Amino acid sequence: MEIAVLGGGNGSYAAAIDLTEKGHHVRLWRRNQEAFRSVLESQAIQVKDSRGTRMVPLKMATSDLKEAVEGADLIVIPLPAFTQRTVAKRLAPVLEDGQVIFLPPGTFGSYLMARVLVEEGCNADVVFAETGTLPYLARKYDEQTVSISGRATRLPTGIFPSDQSDHAFGILQKAYPSIEPIEDALDGALMNAGPIIHPPLILMNAGPIEHFEKWDIHDEGTQPSIRNVHRSLDGERIKIREALGYNPPHFPLEDHYSDEGEEWMYGDGAHEELVDGEDWYEKLDLKTHRYMQEDIVCGLAFLVSLGDWLTIKTPTATGLLAIASSIMEKDLREIGRTMENLKLSSLSKEDLKEILENGIKQYETQ
Template sequence: MKIAVLGGGNGCYAAVADLAEAGHQVRFWRRNYRDFGPVAERGALILRDSKGEREVRPDRITDDIGEAVDGAALIVAPLPAFAQADLAERLAPHLTDDQVIFLPPGTFGSYAMLAALRAKGCNAAIMIAETGTLPWLARKRDAGTVAITTRASRLPTGVVPARRSEEALKVVAEAFPNAIEPVEDGLSGALMNAGPIIHPPLILMNAGPIEHFDRWDIHNEGTQLSIRRVHGALDGERIAIRERLGYAPPHFPLADHYETSNWMYGHLAHDRLVDSGDWHETLDFESHRYMREDIAMGLALLVSLGEWSGTPCPVAAGLLSIASAVTGEDLRANGRTVETLGLADYSPADLKAMLAEGP
């Protein structure tokens, strides 16, 4: 299958490595060709995982987005949610009927990007799918090397327009066999997003150690019983919103990530993450994606959905308020919300009907 992978982050490199190694024709795009560095020089990147280290070659490396997506059945865009508007503007002139864009995860980008594409004059009959997490626990070791700690075995995925879900997910499943689990629509997929549940308590409740120590692993030293309790309460609010909106189980409770093999990454995923050492990272509260994506986009969306649907979410609202104090910004007013998406006047039934047909 012809696949375009867009972006230069950890998930993008993991996507190129796995999909090219699986035999797909992968085109790798970044905005600036120089940013490819050694990947462009070699025409390949280095993949490290449990099988060892080897070189993987995409079909094409380019900074021409039209070239990247031309003829691609699947466009994989593991970019942060705050980059989706810019990506939509770049993609708008180049998309054609029946292409599938896959956002892992999307933070309701399945709707936001499609609305942005329509606003830019793109009328192609495309489908946008989003899931609850990256298909990989991965980190770039350097400019040319990606390390994959583990791969997702369950990816709950929703589509906008939902009426084309079966068609879209057949394409996505060809790239991620035996992992895709259909959910009702793009909002259901967005409400599976694990980032706004895992990361806000980990960074806000560990703010002192993060700023004080040279090295502080929020997934190891920073994951203590009190924080796990906050995780549980916050995740309970997410699930309550899903239930209020009529979305069916399984809801993929976060506790399964820590306690069972039933979650998205399967057996011992948290232990593997900690053991890898790849999550000892510098965390700047102003710019890090845990703040800019998981809180300003994802947690703001969760709080607004709770208010809009009449579902109390005091833990989510409290964490969002603390994050606003940390950044000096009103993240509830300025983040991704039902208001900023133009959806505040919809009823739940009207919203689901629109998501079925697309904006």
Template structure:
């Protein structure tokens, strides 16, 4: 299968390496020309995981989006949602009918990408899909090396428009057999673990994050008081899903921390794999880190706006979003990915359901 990976982040390198090892013809695009030159010279990504260290050749490494996307069957965009607005504009005229685009995770970016495509006058029949997490716990070590601590074992995935689900999921399963279908793209967006796990961790660890040169929010930063807030926030996410008519499994985040019970997206004991790696001991700049600008600003604002639209209170999500605004001096709701900002707040539930099914 012809697979394109868009971006040069941790998940992008992991996706490119995994897809190539699975026998797909992989193209990788990234914007950073200096980093791209180092990768192009080698023609391969160095992958380190439970199977050891090895070189994984890629078919093509390019700085041209048009070259990367042309004739691709599957386009994977494992980038933060903060990149979606500008990237969707660049990609809007390039999409071709039949293509499947995967946003792992998406924060309802599937709607944004299709809306921008239509506004550019592109009427191609493209399927945009999103899931609840990156398929990898991964960190880059240098310009062309990526270390993968764990691979996702369950990827709840929804498609926009959902009428394309059967074909899109068939394509996606060639890349990720661990995909599990959910109702639609909004259901997939409300599986996103980032806005549940990261805002409590960074805001309730703000003191040590600013004081120490590095701090592991997933290790010493994950304490019982913070986990109780995370559970309360996750309960609000699940309540939103149920109010929208989405059914279980809801993938409660508590399963991520449990060594037994229901398997979460990365399997049992995934939290221990993450902390044991040491790769998440880092310096987090609160005013600019993606945990703040992506998960707190975009992810929580989406939850809060859905709650307001449904008449369902989300006090923990709203409180954390307001705290993030105070820490950064910005208005996260005004800047957020809300129903208002996407022009969807005037729809009723039936109209929203029709949009999710039929697309734009």
């Protein structure tokens, strides 16, 4: 299958490697030509995983977006949520009918990007998909080398608009057999583990993160009190899912940490594998890291706004967002990715469900 992978981060490099080794024809696009120079020259990426270290040649590495996207059946975008608006504007002139755009994860970026495409006058009939996590536990060592320490075994995924689910899943599951169909894109957005796992880890570890040169939030930083906050925050996510009519499995974060319960997205024992390695023992810039800019400014703000829209109390999410706002010296409830800023807060649940099923254009023409 012809696949375009967009971005130069951990997930993008891992996706390019994984999909190439599965036999697909992968074109990897990155905007920053200087940082991408070694890959552009070699047309290959080095990977380190359980099979050892090896160079993997790509079908194409390019800084030309049209060249990457043209003729692709699937476009994989493992970029941070805060880049989605800009990426959608870049994609608008080059997209083609029938293409599936996969956001792993999406933070409800499927709706945001579809809205931007309409605003940009894009007439291509494309479909979005979003899931609950990156398909990989991965970290780049340098601009040509990525380490992959784990792969997702279950990827609950929703489609926007959901009436195109059959077409989208037919393409997606050729690339990712671990994808599990769920109801729609908001269902997929509310599977996103990032806004649940990362806000307590970075906010409650703010002292050591800013003091030490390196800090592993998943090892030393994961202590019983923080796990209690995880449970409370995840409980609020599940209440919101239930209020919207989404059925189990809800993929509770507890299953990631425990050997009991159902298999979580990265499989049983994934947390132990995560802390056994050293890839997450790293320097974090608290204000600029994607855990803040994506998982809090986008993901946690969205969760809080959904709770407000549904009149469901979310004291843990609201409190964490307030603490993050103090750290950032900005009102993240005001400026983040929210129902208000997505222009959805005036809708009823029925109106929202209609948009999720039929898309933006169909809803606005009625």
